[in-house]
């Protein structure tokens with residue numbers, strides 16, 4: 001039995017406590033912001049290195065050298081993508097969705113950076129353009145490109161629905177990385193991680209705090225673009241939820257492919273250098 005949400009009586013000063021103003025956990029004023037003008041200027045005359053079409057309900061890997069750009073493009077119809085990123089020379093260094101959320105907020109857009117896990121904690125990609133930035137936050141608190149979800153997975157599906165579905169993003173990403181590295185699915189599954197939910201429109205309900213999704217506003221031609229700050233292997237899953245307006249973890253929703261384009265600039269952005277891993281000495285004190 002679930003307990004009533006409010007089991008305990010309010011203290012006398014409840015209202016005063018609620019009125020205390022919040023403070024931002026991680027002010028990022030001390031971080032040097034990316035020089036977006038320089039990043040964008042580097043696109044002039046760039047050369048397309050590769051195109052990867054991610055089929056619906058599948059994932060594909062792609063490689064992006066440091067200082068190159070990659071774009072995830074909506075094609076054919078509204079479709080959400082689940083993105084994983086690893087350092088190309090060490091897949092133990094991977095995107096850290098939780099700390100990225102703590103630093104930049106629940107949803108990412110232009111100028112935000114994607115940070116890697118501990119003990120590396122460095123920006124591994126920077127968002128250089130987002131054609132859905134107009135969306136902002138809607139009346140439900142929903143927005144686009146979240147780092148609050150995890151990825152749809154067959155374990156949660158088994159838990160809640162009682163049967164097996166093999167094309168959840170977690171499984172798609174596992175198969176794609178296994179193929180890219182020539183390793184077994186079992187051996188790569190532990191490095192599949194919480195995603196950037198590209199194009200997905202999500203939030204938390206104001207009354208119960210539950211994670212919600214709604215139909216993505218993405219249209220064919222919309223894209224989100226990144227600069228790779230280090231050599232990256234990426235994997236993108238075209239989620240079985242399609243535009244995630246109804247359900248996921250099934251073959252019910254209409255699904256579409258997603259396109260990943262990789263571009264090499266004539267020269268890296270002016271003044272840009274690939275960031276080093278975090279300088280903390282890892283001694284953890286005496």
Ligand SMILES: [Zn+2]
Nearest residue numbers: 152169239240
């Ligand atoms: Zn998914």
